[in-house]
Amino acid sequence: MTNLSDEPAITRLYARLVVSDGPRAIEFYRAALGAEEIERYTDPGGRxxxxxxxxxxxxIAVKDADDADPAPPSLGGSPVIMALxxxxxxxxxxxxxxxxxxVVYPVADQHYGQRGGRLADPFGHLWMISQTIEELTPREIQERTTDLFTR
Structure with missing residues (x-):
């Protein structure tokens, strides 16, 4: 019998919703569901x-659609990414x-202080798997995100 304490522990699960207009979606979730924005990171263009x-x-998490992550209307369905x-x-x-x-993206150290990657399960659902490897402030994450997009 396997000792469960020796197994990797799941520490959090949340839905990451890809949308065509992030700011408008956040306003909708705020108005419709009473959502409170906890944090926001943007590329240099404000997306x-x-x-x-x-x-x-x-x-839940929200992000603007891009080439890697299209919004539901362009696919005829919801491309929800489960972040674990x-x-x-x-x-x-x-x-x-x-x-x-x-493997969609291999597990690797990421600029935002996580080690992770993205996998598609056998049923087509996308999972972003990550673990914290570096404690960063929101400002440090935003600076690294800006640097990444302006290289």
């Missing part, structure tokens, strides 16, 4: 690359691969 919203005891925070991104990715998942 949202990540915004976190609290809805009661739950959180874990204690060991490599181990969870490997377990998903053993179960038939495929």
């Amino acid at each position: 949202i690359v990540h915004a976190m919203l609290r809805l009661g005891d739950a959180v 925070d874990v204690s060991d991104a490599d181990a969870v990715a490997e377990a998903m691969l053993r179960g038939g998942a495929t």
Whole structure:
């Protein structure tokens, strides 16, 4: 029997919603659901690359669509990316691969202080797996995000 304490622990799960107009979507979720914006990171043109919203005891993320992540209308459906925070991104990715998942973006150290990647499960659902490897302030994340987009 496997000791569960030796397994990678899931530390958080939230939906990441891809939308055609991030600011308008955030306003909609605020008005319709009482959402509170917790954080927002943008590219140099002001497009949202990540915004976190609290809805009661739950959180969701919102981002503007781009070439890598289209909004639902362009696909005829919802391209929701499930973001899963874990204690060991490599181990969870490997377990998903053993179960038939495929790599979209390999697990690697990311500019925003996470080690993670993106996988598609055997049913077509997208999962962003990540673990914290560096504690950064919102300002540091925004500076790194800006640097990444202006290289």
